[in-house]
Amino acid sequence: MITLYDCATAPSPRRARILLAEKGVAHDTVQVDLRTGEQLGEAYRAINPQCTVPALRAEDGLLLADNAAIAAYLEARYPEPPLMGRTPAEKAAVASWNWRVEFEGLLAIAEALRNGSPAMANRALPGPVNYAQIPELADRGRARAQQFFATLNDQLATHEFVAGSAFSIADITAVVAVDFARVVKVKPGDEHPHLLRWRERMALRPAMAL
Numbered sequence: 001m002i003t004l005y006d007c008a009t010a011p012s013p014r015r016a017r018i019l020l021a022e023k024g025v026a027h028d029t030v031q032v033d034l035r036t037g038e039q040l041g042e043a044y045r046a047i048n049p050q051c052t053v054p055a056l057r058a059e060d061g062l063l064l065a066d067n068a069a070i071a072a073y074l075e076a077r078y079p080e081p082p083l084m085g086r087t088p089a090e091k092a093a094v095a096s097w098n099w100r101v102e103f104e105g106l107l108a109i110a111e112a113l114r115n116g117s118p119a120m121a122n123r124a125l126p127g128p129v130n131y132a133q134i135p136e137l138a139d140r141g142r143a144r145a146q147q148f149f150a151t152l153n154d155q156l157a158t159h160e161f162v163a164g165s166a167f168s169i170a171d172i173t174a175v176v177a178v179d180f181a182r183v184v185k186v187k188p189g190d191e192h193p194h195l196l197r198w199r200e201r202m203a204l205r206p207a208m209a210l
């Protein structure tokens, strides 16, 4: 059985959780407690030296240490339903939007949270190395997250899904980013009607409740 190393309260493993559900892949789940620093302990470090979740272990022992690897692997192994585009142009659009949602959305929110929260002092970046916070990055991160909401709203004004006309991993990443933004008090509002409509449609997919 495939094993997902997860943390129920964290955004990055939620992406893998939703992807596994959308693909209908049965798996075991192991919770890693990020609040107590379990990801930095010896046991988990031996599983994923990057000290982050998600990680996924296949039946043959292959260890996938991040969402990029997990998505590439699951798409190749379980091609239906395709979630990374069918045609060359669709594949390119999914790759582009997934990266934009990661960089302009998830990383902006993480920048705001990790540089502003006293609980994350010295943990301004995930991973085995400690980095000090830069308090100014909290405000910049929040501004970038707000700009990301505007960008997403514009895209969804003329496209049914984030990467175009088909549901894809870019929608999964975007749902996770939009929901995660609440932790830094950035929320979609009346100025984002297309984003709000898309989020309501996404809520009809059972996997999005995970």
Ligand SMILES: N[C@@H](CCC(=O)N[C@@H](CS)C(=O)NCC(=O)O)C(=O)O
Pocket: 010, 011, 012, 013, 034, 039, 051, 052, 053, 054, 065, 066, 067, 068, 123, 125, 126, 127
């Ligand atoms: N590139 C990774 C990023 C994963 C990541 O940043 N995970 C966070 C949880 S959302 C983590 O493991 N944090 C551990 C820490 O902060 O020490 C991916 O998307 O797979």
